[in-house]
Amino acid sequence: EAGVTQFPSHSVIEKGQTVTLRCDPISGHDNLYWYRRVMGKEIKFLLHFVKESKQDESGMPNNRFLAERTGGTYSTLKVQPAELEDSGVYFCASSQVAGVQDTQYFGPGTRLTVL
Amino acid sequence: GENVEQHPSTLSVQEGDSAVIKCTYSDSASNYFPWYKQELGKRPQLIIDIRSNVGEKKDQRIAVTLNKTAKHFSLHITETQPEDSAVYFCAASESGGYNKLIFGAGTRLAVHP
Numbered sequence: 001e002a003g004v005t006q007f008p009s010h011s012v013i014e015k016g017q018t019v020t021l022r023c024d025p026i027s028g029h030d031n032l033y034w035y036r037r038v039m040g041k042e043i044k045f046l047l048h049f050v051k052e053s054k055q056d057e058s059g060m061p062n063n064r065f066l067a068e069r070t071g072g073t074y075s076t077l078k079v080q081p082a083e084l085e086d087s088g089v090y091f092c093a094s095s096q097v098a099g100v101q102d103t104q105y106f107g108p109g110t111r112l113t114v115l
Numbered sequence: 116g117e118n119v120e121q122h123p124s125t126l127s128v129q130e131g132d133s134a135v136i137k138c139t140y141s142d143s144a145s146n147y148f149p150w151y152k153q154e155l156g157k158r159p160q161l162i163i164d165i166r167s168n169v170g171e172k173k174d175q176r177i178a179v180t181l182n183k184t185a186k187h188f189s190l191h192i193t194e195t196q197p198e199d200s201a202v203y204f205c206a207a208s209e210s211g212g213y214n215k216l217i218f219g220a221g222t223r224l225a226v227h228p
Contacts, residue, residue, distance in 0.1 A: 003158075032215060033214075033215075033216075035216075035218075040220075042121075042218045042219055042221065043206075043221075046217050048215060056215055058215075059215075061119065091158075095214060100214075101146070101147045101214055103149070103161055103164070104149070104161070104214070105161075106158045106159040108162070110173075
């Protein structure tokens, strides 16, 4: 079974630019989550999709962040315009069944550096 | 909301020794507590989890204990090996949420041969 994949693995951009991160969850997984780890701190929740619907976006820092999951398959997270404090590792995770506290499988992350 | 504190932030042991990592949580209604291991350059991987209806769970050299009254849970690794070296994260589910996990800050474990 293929795991969660993320693209790109690294991204270096300048402040004010736009970056789009992509996550492909495990096939058949209804739940898709975005998390972020900044500067060696804790992994922080950003948002949660159930299929194509945003279930919980309470962790999104501000309106510069936009997440989508069209068709309920892959998801994108766009940062526009990027700021220095957006640097960190962005993880995507997926779990199988909606409404059940199930194992979350993580992707390898995208390391974003904003200069 | 839920808050998870994890200690220590770094831990250095000799091969063969035991390692213990402790976490406390604030939301007494949390009911799911996973532990993830992240090796350098790799993805976080679930190594063990425990639900609030049990007090202890073991899987070979790894065990997790949960004290609901005190709101803390611990990871125990026995007979440590160099390949156990990694960053370990504890997490707690947020009650009333939809599977949202709240993570601790991580513990960097170094096992020296």
